[in-house]
Amino acid sequence: MAKNISFPLVIILFSIVFFLINSSNAMPSFNVQRYGARGDGRTDSTKPFLTAWSLACRSRARAMVYIPRGTYLVRNLVFWGPCKSHITFKIDGTLVAPSNYWSIGNSGYWILFAKVNRISVSGGTIDARGAGYWSCRKNGGHCPQGARSMSFSWCNNVRLSGLTSLNSQNMHVTVHHSSNVRIQNIRIRAPSGSPNTDGIHVQSSSGVTISGGTIATGDDCIALSQGSRNIWIERVNCGPGHGISIGSLGDYVNEEGVQNVTVTSSVFTKTQNGVRIKTWARPSRGFVRNVVFRNLIMRNVDNPVIIDQNYCPNGRGCPRQSSGVKISGVTFANIKGTSTTPIAMKLDCSRSNHCTGIRLQDIRLTYMRRSSASYCRNVHGRRSGVVIPRNCL
Numbered sequence: 468m469a470k471n472i473s474f475p476l477v478i479i480l481f482s483i484v485f486f487l488i489n490s491s492n493a494m495p496s497f498n499v500q501r502y503g504a505r506g507d508g509r510t511d512s513t514k515p516f517l518t519a520w521s522l523a524c525r526s527r528a529r530a531m532v533y534i535p536r537g538t539y540l541v542r543n544l545v546f547w548g549p550c551k552s553h554i555t556f557k558i559d560g561t562l563v564a565p566s567n568y569w570s571i572g573n574s575g576y577w578i579l580f581a582k583v584n585r586i587s588v589s590g591g592t593i594d595a596r597g598a599g600y601w602s603c604r605k606n607g608g609h610c611p612q613g614a615r616s617m618s619f620s621w622c623n624n625v626r627l628s629g630l631t632s633l634n635s636q637n638m639h640v641t642v643h644h645s646s647n648v649r650i651q652n653i654r655i656r657a658p659s660g661s662p663n664t665d666g667i668h669v670q671s672s673s674g675v676t677i678s679g680g681t682i683a684t685g686d687d688c689i690a691l692s693q694g695s696r697n698i699w700i701e702r703v704n705c706g707p708g709h710g711i712s713i714g715s716l717g718d719y720v721n722e723e724g725v726q727n728v729t730v731t732s733s734v735f736t737k738t739q740n741g742v743r744i745k746t747w748a749r750p751s752r753g754f755v756r757n758v759v760f761r762n763l764i765m766r767n768v769d770n771p772v773i774i775d776q777n778y779c780p781n782g783r784g785c786p787r788q789s790s791g792v793k794i795s796g797v798t799f800a801n802i803k804g805t806s807t808t809p810i811a812m813k814l815d816c817s818r819s820n821h822c823t824g825i826r827l828q829d830i831r832l833t834y835m836r837r838s839s840a841s842y843c844r845n846v847h848g849r850r851s852g853v854v855i856p857r858n859c860l
């Protein structure tokens with residue numbers, strides 16, 4: 468009797484499971500090749516990409532834009548939202564910019580997602596081929612403003628995983644005016660001498676997690692600019708590059724502050740800075756608070772630990788040489804390794820707004836196997852555990 472009942476039951480269960488698997492596979496997929504994209508590295512595939520996007524964006528069901536293997540030449544791509552549903556943007560190929568840098572360099576953006584609410588971008592390589600643009604800038608020629616490689620502006624619920632970004636003209640990845648963004652296992656590469664090629668730049672955004680990744684570039688590996696809140700950064704390999712920075716802040720008088728930032732379990736190799744807070748030496752209502760830098764390894768870093776509130780290149784626009792940005796509640800803990808300069812720790816705070824609540828805990832930074840030194844001005848806080856170099860706090 469029991470057998471007779473359970474047999475139809477098993478059939479029904481199987482049908483349900485089959486239906487569920489099948490329906491999740493049935494995500495509409497918009498393959499860019501179907502709309503004319505060619506993975507030959509030569510055919511301009513800009514329009515087919517935009518067509519695939521607009522169809523996916525209009526889909527009521529969760530939809531996919533799919534880029535198969537191959538090399539696709541694309542000019543500026545602006546992917547506008549809002550979309551009706553979640554979009555998966557899956558890249559198995561490589562996107563390259565035209566070799567003439569003017570082609571994307573005038574608009575400021577190469578690949579831009581704007582006002583998109585739920586999006587997962589995964590895999591793939593984007594190569595902006597920035598070398599010509601950098602040399603134009605270095606030669607002081609007449610150059611376009613330069614394009615950021617991949618940007619998310621006014622987006623929410625973003626996941627970017629496994630992307631490789633090469634040789635951006637300008638910044639590689641930007642997150643502006645966005646929230647709930649996860650960036651996982653990113654690989655970024657540009658030469659150490661390439662100008663302004665920040666790895667990831669965050670501004671006016673909240674809830675940004677960057678976990679895993681290797682960033683080697685010519686400017687900051689990660690820069691957290693004004694209005695960055697609730698930021699978590701872990702397991703990043705940075706170098707070469709200018710380190711992980713909060714700033715530059717205090718560019719303007721009315722500026723949003725930066726708060727609740729954690730940088731942990733990361734390694735800096737041959738970078739100009741390790742962890743840095745940098746503010747212009749001019750009036751501002753900005754602030755930096757609740758920041759933790761911990762569990763970090765420095766390998767041959769010029770300035771492993773640095774707060775610089777006297778940033779004023781060429782002495783222009785800094786009338787009183789004193790920053791209005793208030794820095795408070797910053798912890799540096801368990802930071803070990805080597806400095807290439809004798810001053811391994813520099814905390815140079817504003818004369819008019821001293822740094823407060825600075826905590827130094829378990830720091831050991833050496834200079835060519837010799838003892839290192841520190842430079843501290845206008846800093847208040849406390850020290851615990853073994854802190855080398857000494858003399859601060």
Ligand SMILES: *[C@@H]1O[C@H](CO)[C@@H](O)[C@H](O)[C@H]1NC(C)=O
Nearest residue numbers: 674675696697698699727728
């Ligand atoms: C600080 O940021 C983390 C990481 O984004 C977040 O989980 C946490 O809730 C934030 N804390 C506050 C008090 O907002």
